[in-house]
Amino acid sequence: xxxxxxxxxxxxxxxxxxxxxxxxxxxxxxxxxxxxxxxxxxxxxxxxxxxxxxxxxxxxxxxxxxxxxxxxxxxxxxxxxxxxxxxxxxxxxxxxxxxxxxxxxxxxxxxxxxx
Amino acid sequence: xxxxxxxxxxxxxxxxxxxxxxxxxxxxxxxxxxxxxxxxxxxxxxxxxxxxxxxxxxxxxxxxxxxxxxxxxxxxxxxxxxxxxxxxxxxxxxxxxxxxxxxxxxxxxxxxx
Numbered sequence: 650x651x652x653x654x655x656x657x658x659x660x661x662x663x664x665x666x667x668x669x670x671x672x673x674x675x676x677x678x679x680x681x682x683x684x685x686x687x688x689x690x691x692x693x694x695x696x697x698x699x700x701x702x703x704x705x706x707x708x709x710x711x712x713x714x715x716x717x718x719x720x721x722x723x724x725x726x727x728x729x730x731x732x733x734x735x736x737x738x739x740x741x742x743x744x745x746x747x748x749x750x751x752x753x754x755x756x757x758x759x760x761x762x763x764x
Numbered sequence: 765x766x767x768x769x770x771x772x773x774x775x776x777x778x779x780x781x782x783x784x785x786x787x788x789x790x791x792x793x794x795x796x797x798x799x800x801x802x803x804x805x806x807x808x809x810x811x812x813x814x815x816x817x818x819x820x821x822x823x824x825x826x827x828x829x830x831x832x833x834x835x836x837x838x839x840x841x842x843x844x845x846x847x848x849x850x851x852x853x854x855x856x857x858x859x860x861x862x863x864x865x866x867x868x869x870x871x872x873x874x875x876x877x
Contacts, residue, residue, distance in 0.1 A: 684867070691851065692808065692867040708866070739807050751855065753800070753865065755807030 651675050655740050655756035662730040662763045670725040670759050672740030678754075679745035681723035685709065685736040686758075692739060698723055699745055730763045737761070768852045773872040776842045784837040784871055786852030791832050796855040798865065799826065799837045801848040808851065808867075811837065847875045 656671045674681065682697035684707075694707030698717040712734060714726040723742075727734060737760050741753040769787040776782040788797065798813040812819055812826045814835075819826040825838040839846055851870040 682865075689869075691869045694866065741807075751796075752798075752810040752813065753808070755809065758807050 653740055653742055653754050653756040655738075655759050657759060658757070659760045660762070662727075662761065664731060664763060666730050668727055668730065670727075670738055670740075670761070672723045672725065672756060673721050674723075674740075674742040674754070675721065676742060676744075676754065677720060678742035679720065680751070681717065681740065681742045682707070682753075683713070683715065683723070683725045684739045684741065685734075686739065687736050695725065695738075727761075732763045735761060735763045767866075768854060768868055770850075770852050770868065770871045772869065773874065775874045775876060776839075777876050778844060779841050782839040782842045782846070782873065784839075784850050784852075784873065785834065786836070787834045788852070788854055789833045791854055792856060794856065797826065797828060797832075797835050798853045798855050799824070800851045800853065800867075801846075802851070802870070803845075803848045811850070813855070842873075842875045844875050844877065847873055849873070 653674045679700045683695040684692035686692045693709045695709055695713050696707055696715040698704045701717050701720055704715050704717055717723055737758045739758050740756045743751045743753045796813050796815050799811040800808040801811050802808040812821055812824050814826045827836045849870040849872050851867050853865050855865055
């Protein structure tokens with residue numbers, strides 16, 4: 650199984666540009682989420698989704714948009730990139746509905762630099 | 765949201781047991797305790813989770829205090845590959861059927877050969 654696949658692995662943007670970070674999972678997981686990790690810090694939740702057509706904001710949603718049209722894909726859109734969005738971005742997914750079985754599977758991350 | 769408190773860093777000698785503590789004094793009755801670890805330059809990976817009883821798996825053991833206000837992740841024999849940042853997280857509902865996992869800064873474990 651591929652698990653959680655994130656593309657691209659690295660990206661450099663200029664301030665004001667927009668782009669989409671892709672995330673796909675092949676485990677039929679209902680729950681998907683996006684985190685960012687700044688140097689020396691823990692992960693902060695940006696947005697999450699508990700199923701197709703359902704999204705919600707996390708701790709740091711400003712400047713980011715998400716949509717969930719299929720179970721497999723959960724893209725993260727940067728509307729107008731800012732240097733403060735320079736970070737490593739992780740996508741994660743898990744099964745949903747039974748807390749005893751839930752565990753997050755993470756992608757390998759996207760290193761984003763905004764100049 | 766319920767928070768967790770962990771030491772910033774710990775050291776262990778290789779092949780010795782490691783006890784990583786976590787305090788979560790505001791835990792609610794339905795919060796599960798999750799542990800994840802993050803190796804350098806990788807995404808976090810699941811280690812173990814539990815609700816009330818102690819749990820064991822091939823990676824580690826989780827000891828949960830009787831009042832559930834603290835827990836300890838136990839690595840039975842630390843190896844160099846266990847050097848990572850370990851996150852203790854409470855998994856709770858945020859309402860409307862949703863849930864969040866909030867990661868703190870975790871404990872950076874160094875393993876000495």
